Amino acid sequence: MSGAPPEVRDEELLADTIARLIGEARHVAIGNASPIPATAALTARARGNGRPTVSLLGSRRHTFFNDGGRELFDCAGQGRIDVFFLSGGEIDGEGNINLVSIGDYDKPTVRFPGSFGSAYLYYVVPKVILFRLEHSRRTLVPRVSFVSAPGTSAPNVHRPGGPVALVTNRCLFAFERARRRFRLESVHPGHTVAEVIEHTGFDFDRPDSVPVTPAPSAETIRLMRETVAPQLAEVYPQFAERVFGIRRAGWSPQGAIGA
């Protein structure tokens, strides 16, 4: 292979950033409609020779769950999910996320789909990575209208888990539970600290000198494109085609019962 670094797509940079956040996990679970976190988890698995176990919830093939919808949550309650991803219609500076509505709950002006499993998983999964591509004052707000799940809890509330980071299209924030604040960790290539400040509705900590988010290695890029992208195509065909140019395969049953 040539030593010249390949051109890195935005999605690849984000996935690589998230893969580093995943670190030494045993089991990463990813909800529906999260192709970039899925890319990150599958990349971590490819780098780790099959570890962590990755559960893609939209998939039949890429999950072992077969005990009904509660198994994901039971598994998390057992301490068997190390990393999960959440997002928010709004996210505030204390790590609170809002997946429900804006305005008075009884007469909202905006309605989102709902809290899904966040009001549980945010508490019990050790590493929750917040992922919200749109980094704006509309999404990153001073205070969410509705707390689907709080960033931190009172000391007497059982809470082995919580947010560790927030990844956006502009930067990576780390979440500091003790300070109940985000800290700017790095700014993605092509973006600036001033721009992050301008588009963030909440205060956050930052070092005097904020590094640039490192680009993925050539080897990671190769893994993503050659190994991970075909795996993604089952669950995220549109994403796999748009980002990695993987042609969608026709749908095929795995073998229908009694067919």
Place this chain on the structure above:
Amino acid sequence: MSGAPPEVRDEELLADTIARLIGEARHVAIGNASPIPATAALTARARGNGRPTVSLLGSRRHTFFNDGGRELFDCAGQGRIDVFFLSGGEIDGEGNINLVSIGDYDKPTVRFPGSFGSAYLYYVVPKVILFRLEHSRRTLVPRVSFVSAPGTSAPNVHRPGGPVALVTNRCLFAFERARRRFRLESVHPGHTVAEVIEHTGFDFDRPDSVPVTPAPSAETIRLMRETVAPQLAEVYPQFAERVFGIRRAGWSPQGAIGA
């Protein structure tokens, strides 16, 4: 068929007595090692054209349970089991049953297997029929050494179920919850009230004139012998052979997985 009544075996009389107690149930469940209650339930089903549903817990064929051992108890908790059978190493006049031990619990002189599901099912199944063949002062005692499950509960204890009757080799007692006492309903043919009093360790109510337990009809006998006995043979082969002369079939798998 001839009008002459067939000779009735003791087991047939007991099963017929129990079948009458079952009455208009939707679902009767029978634990292991209860061939006479099983005969009764299958007879009730044969008379009711498939109703009640009968779950024989020792069987794979005669139960629909396939959600693990908890399903029986969940099903009872849902109110979907109308009749269940319990027994006791000791049974006392208040309907308390002992399946654990005699003497000081920490230093017992006799140990029974254990309470099984009685400490739950006795509370939630509307009709629990106590069945204890051995009718003696050893088994029917003034006060059980250990209450695996009490015959009645305080008014504030959730208790939709409980004992309705006690069937022994000598007689049928009804249980009156409000009075917390048994009442002698009938004495089996060939037995006497005096004998029942002599061999019962607890006080019980009785009418001035105690009827004789009625014999099963010729039609019921025919159903038991022709329809029910072959069904029993899977689960209670020794019983089916001894009582009904059904030759034991060899064991055969229903079809092994991946065999």
Place this chain on the structure above:
Amino acid sequence: MLAGSIEEAVASIADGAVLVVPREVSGVAMAATRALIRRRVRRLHLVALPTSTLQADLLIGAGCVATLETSAVSLGELGPAPRFTAAILGGTLRMKDATCPALYAQLQAAEKGVPFMPLRGLIGSDVLAHRPDWRVIENPFGADDPIVALPALAPDVALFHAALADRDGNVFIGRDRELVLMAHAAARTIVTVERLSDGNLLEDPALAAGTLAGFYVESVALAPRGAWPLPLADHYPADTAHLADYARLAATAEGFARYLDEHVHERRAA
């Protein structure tokens, strides 16, 4: 046990019933849902376990739902669920926002016949704050350890679609075990299926493990492609073109009415 038609199977779902339905991937009875809308069922308390997509949106848009209890409604990749969103913003839907494991736990409490189930999480959230029917209690085995107690939820009816049933009402549900949970928790269960098997599913040791016993099933109706336009796992995929049409039409009340005329209500003879 076997219903003569889908209409007959859903006939016992009364106005005001508490109706539980599964998430999109677990077998949604869309043909039966259209039959309910045609029958103009009203005031349903719809429990979507734990989320819903087209089914809830259709029922809400058609005016069948008074109360919705779920963790989320959207059209997935196609964006927000337009009639759900409109009903919430218009104040015409009573919403009981939940979180997925809480709904499972509430159904499990009903399955076990216990009055409540404890669950971690939730404390400090507005989900809990807006659910006066949920309580915070002290963990009896802890010290200063609050935990949420969720009341049992026993729906009147469970309704879903599956691949296969037999004539005893046994239904093959495979990996979708929340359908078993729904059937155990609900008073009555109504199922539509792709096809009927002549054998007894419980007598096949391979299939028995993935079978809901007919004991829990009130009626089964044949409905080939009964999940359409939603997918049926291992059998057919979502009709994404149709769903995109729906998303576009349902963006307005008029468009939604046109969708109902086109795809739900019976066609009049020309």
Place this chain on the structure above:
Amino acid sequence: MLAGSIEEAVASIADGAVLVVPREVSGVAMAATRALIRRRVRRLHLVALPTSTLQADLLIGAGCVATLETSAVSLGELGPAPRFTAAILGGTLRMKDATCPALYAQLQAAEKGVPFMPLRGLIGSDVLAHRPDWRVIENPFGADDPIVALPALAPDVALFHAALADRDGNVFIGRDRELVLMAHAAARTIVTVERLSDGNLLEDPALAAGTLAGFYVESVALAPRGAWPLPLADHYPADTAHLADYARLAATAEGFARYLDEHVHERRAA
């Protein structure tokens, strides 16, 4: 994942471990139990979910068990379990008498990651009176409505025998879903099987429904007829003649020792 031998598979079951095992009909790992006895495991806290027969009696007789937590031990139609009975009467076994649904509920609490599970029944029984680790609480949704709260029970190890596993550690458990509950509740799960499949059980839609995912399984060892002399459902029946011999021999300590020599300990070369 695949252990080289039964001995290797059970090597991680340490002295003092909380070990959960299933009832007789659900797949008892008897070959592995004999291996544990040969290895002279000690001080086990044995949880028999919810009852046991030969397995508990053997382990108790061989001095492997300090504490037994279960709802009943007997030899079924063959009568009382002699070594269990002798240990109780001799005061050499710490007994935690339970009732079947309480054990299931305690495992379910561990499965859900909740500290306790409520259960009806029990109040006024001596089962409850002798379990200081169980509590009576007030139903938060009732009025003057006491209910028992049972603490979560998360064993160190679950051990059972099944028909079939694949090389990824997926195990076909069929209708014996309490094996899934055991594996979810326990920290580690060890399984012996009749045979190994070359395919992946989770990829077969029929078998997937009855498969415990290898994710929960620490090791699988091959053990043909590994439930003997107990039955393996759908595969082989109990060896009733052998069990009758056991019942007769185990009636005395001497007879039990002879049984161990004959059927459990390794035969020395003549």
